[in-house]
Amino acid sequence: MTAEVARVGVAPRGGRHDLRAIKVVLHREMLRFVNDRPRMVSMLVQPVLWLFIMGTGFGTLVRDSIPGVDFRTFMFPGMISMTVIMTAMFSAGSIVWDREFGFLREMLVAPVSRGAIVIGKCLGGAAVACAQGVIILALAGFVGVPYSPPLMLTLLAEMFIAAFTITAFGLLFAARMRNMQSFFGLMQMAIMPMMFLSGAMFPLSNLPSWLHWLTTINPLTYTVDPMRQAVFAHLDVPPQVNAVLNPGVTWFGWQLPVGLEVAMVALIGLAMLAGAVAQFRKTE
Secondary structure (H helix, E strand, O other): OOOOOOOOOOOOOOHHHHHHHHHHHHHHHHHHHHHOHHHHHHHHHHHHHHHHHHHHHHHHHHOOOOOOOOHHHHHHHHHHHHHHHHHHHHHHHHHHHHHHOOHHHHHHOOOOOHHHHHHHHHHHHHHHHHHHHHHHHOOHHHHOOOOOHHHHHHHHHHHHHHHHHHHHHHHHHHOOOOOHHHHHHHHHHHHHHHHHOOOOOOOOOOOOHHHHHHHHOOOOHHHHHHHHHHHHOOOOOOHHHHHHHOOOOEEOOEEOOHHHHHHHHHHHHHHHHHHHHHHHHHOO
16 A cells, blocks of 8 residues: 655745735734833933933034034934934844744745745834834924924834835845844944944034045935934024034035935835845845
């Protein structure tokens, strides 16, 4: 007699299964965020210190040159960006952790496209980063930023686009990383200079030509500036002070519209996501 071999059924791949995979990965990212209280606190400490301690200290140095404006108000959009970027990077790095402990392999052999896993991871990282950024957003009134519903919604939308792009950037690098130390070493080397050159902590006006050039080729500049433009649009600031603190980003004397800056960040994010999907399709 010949023993019969039991058949194993595998669910066919399809759009519905991919959408479900995106939802599951996103939900998992949210659960990890909610259950990791130390991570939530540690990601908030640095921007709060920069905003209330460094911002107050720097404010005493420039108080006479920016009458009627708290320097912490100027730094507020930059600190939102810092919070979102750091949180998004940690979310992207968690996929390296999943690889080390074998969970990533289990996801990759599931009957769903690898693109769905990467998209779910990217959306989850963006959602987690926005949730963290909302906590900083709640501090707006303490630094002279009004709690205007249109302003809050605008900042929330810009936060999500920035978080999506940074998460995609992190996933692109994480696709080939084998340990957390290498990933965060590389990310710190890349992100910290970009953060300092984004105008998060100093105005972009009257910069030396070499520094102005570096800020214009820095993608993070185009995540900070739209938030600052939105904040200053809701403040009663003297024109001369606005010109110093909120000059916008210029290319050869032409100031970029906010809509173009946001579109550029979104397109960069989509390009990074496409690259990350391609990398994960090559992963064994």
